[in-house]
Amino acid sequence: MSRIYIPTSSAEQWAQFLAEPTKHWRQGYSARTLAYSWQEAGGFPSEVGSVLAAAFPSAELLLALPEYKVPLPGGSRASQNDIWVLARSGGQLISIAVEGKVSEPFGPTVQEWQAESSPGKVERLSYLLSLLGLSAVPDTTRYQLLHRTASAIIEAQRFNAAHAVMLVHSFSQSSEWFQDYAAFASLMGGSATENSIVSVGLCSGVSLHLVWVRGNAHYLSK
Secondary structure, rough: OOOOOOOOOHHHHHHHHOOOOOOOOOOOHHHHHHHHHHHHHHHOOOHHHHHOOOOOOEEEEEEEEEEEEEEOOOOOOOEEEEEOOOEOOOOOOOEEEEEEOOOOOOEEEEHOOOOOOOOOHHHHHHHHHHHHHHOOOOOOEEEHHHHHHHHHHHHHHHOOOOOOEEEEEEEOOOOOOOOHHHHHHHHHOOOOOOEEEEEEEEEOOEEEEEEEEEEHHHHOOO
């Protein structure tokens, strides 16, 4: 993984980091919508900043990296975050893993992901459960939510941040797939509502928070 990053001057530059730019960089889809929302904000999009402020007054975005990969044990495929953010509030650092959505689901369930079992998958799931302080998860849990939350924690540990946030920035105006997020929040010991931050306590030595924010529909047409 490269340690050198080049600043972007436009949202269009985000496309180069996608695994399949032609397929995913389309109007009304999450990658493009998220890119325009965050690039034009020049910091936190207003709706994101407002929700974070409930737990992190005057939160300041220090660094945002599109399509940021966090290596995980059990295979070569990393967790690719739509955006990873390093922020600061009250003198404490915050690691934020952002998952952008429009109508897309959170990928396969744990049961579907395990359909073709391998030693690597066994190792990875065991690692994720240990990191998140879970002994087991329902088969219906979305695997993506596990490794995206793990990304926030791993990078919090790496940067000595006190807080880790897994943030879903959904531009679905009908809140598609919110129930999957809410089920995950419940599994982690929280009760989820839209446009709110759920603090679920310490996880691997880091204060963990889960967030669902509805994005500005204006960016769907960008």
